[in-house]
Amino acid sequence: MSIHNRCHTDQLFKNQIGFGVTTDLSMPHSIGDTNQARSQTMSMDFLTKNRIVKSGFVRIRRRIQDLSPAERARAKEDHAAVAARFPFLAEDAFAKAAADAENRLNESHAHYIANVGHPVHAASIELAVFMDVICNGLNPTRVADLGSGFTSFVVRSFAKGSTSGVDVSSVDDHPEWLQKTKDYLTGKDVSAQNVLLWDEFSGSDPAPFDLVLHDMGMMDFRAQTLERVLQLTRPGGVVILDDMHKPEYRTFALQTLEQKGLEHYSLRALTHDNLTRYAYLVIT
Numbered sequence: 001m002s003i004h005n006r007c008h009t010d011q012l013f014k015n016q017i018g019f020g021v022t023t024d025l026s027m028p029h030s031i032g033d034t035n036q037a038r039s040q041t042m043s044m045d046f047l048t049k050n051r052i053v054k055s056g057f058v059r060i061r062r063r064i065q066d067l068s069p070a071e072r073a074r075a076k077e078d079h080a081a082v083a084a085r086f087p088f089l090a091e092d093a094f095a096k097a098a099a100d101a102e103n104r105l106n107e108s109h110a111h112y113i114a115n116v117g118h119p120v121h122a123a124s125i126e127l128a129v130f131m132d133v134i135c136n137g138l139n140p141t142r143v144a145d146l147g148s149g150f151t152s153f154v155v156r157s158f159a160k161g162s163t164s165g166v167d168v169s170s171v172d173d174h175p176e177w178l179q180k181t182k183d184y185l186t187g188k189d190v191s192a193q194n195v196l197l198w199d200e201f202s203g204s205d206p207a208p209f210d211l212v213l214h215d216m217g218m219m220d221f222r223a224q225t226l227e228r229v230l231q232l233t234r235p236g237g238v239v240i241l242d243d244m245h246k247p248e249y250r251t252f253a254l255q256t257l258e259q260k261g262l263e264h265y266s267l268r269a270l271t272h273d274n275l276t277r278y279a280y281l282v283i284t
């Protein structure tokens with residue numbers, strides 16, 4: 001799917017009528033043209049309403065899925081367990097670090113979702129804050145940020161402030177999106193080195209990473225690449241899987257993690273956002 005399709009659905013609906021027939025939206029020249037234009041406007045109204053109704057249904061379905069008692073119970077238990085493993089994720093320590101991270105990131109995030117990435121696609125402020133906290137807590141020297149965008153800025157800001165020489169790769173399956181990320185990083189005065197396409201990155205057989213975020217591409221691609229992503233970290237390294245609120249992806253990912261015997265925890269208590277999204281943490 002092209003970036004045009006992903007980013008400009010509104011424009012797509014404005015330009016398409018019926019079964020994928022692209023219309024000329026220039027000014028009408030005759031009564032026939034006027035009638036045609038009127039019927040096009042009506043079709044557009046219908047399509048716009050249809051889209052609004054559909055997105056309303058998606059939102060309602062998400063809210064219902066978000067009520068899953070099993071995932072809610074797991075959120076609590078897993079938070080306690082992951083905090084025992086990583087004390088900087090315990091309630092008070094996390095709250096303090098998250099407040100500090102939010103102070104630093106809020107303005108840039110608001111600007112990013114208003115001007116660069118749509119809020120539905122860009123990382124939530126909750127995930128951005130979590131990435132900042134885990135970077136500062138784990139002190140990784142090699143980080144892979146799969147699914148470039150605002151998170152690339154977060155991990156690269158951490159790298160810039162670190163004295164231990166942090167190596168970051170930001171990766172995407174989409175060339176145009178990757179270019180947007182490079183431009184954004186350059187504008188934010190953080191390194192824009194190692195911003196790579198997935199095939200190039202994966203094929204280069206990179207040295208093991210300490211921390212990997214998997215937030216790349218559409219959900220089918222996310223699932224297809226999961227196995228490879230889980231091989232990118234060193235033993236004991238950490239992988240963050242975002243968008244685990246999606247039941248089909250979550251079922252697939254959890255089956256994969258269980259088959260591989262990898263320790264994993266819901267981060268719902270720490271990353272749940274207003275679109276019901278949340279992440280999981282995996283130890284490899």
Ligand SMILES: C[S@@+](CC[C@H](N)C(=O)[O-])C[C@H]1O[C@@H](n2cnc3c(N)ncnc32)[C@H](O)[C@@H]1O
Binds near residue numbers: 007
């Ligand atoms: C969930 S997004 C990744 C978000 C990224 N980690 C961030 O912090 O902004 C997944 C994929 O969508 C694409 N993408 C990112 N932002 C987008 C946007 N605003 N519109 C369309 N596609 C986007 C990229 O190809 C990316 O791999």
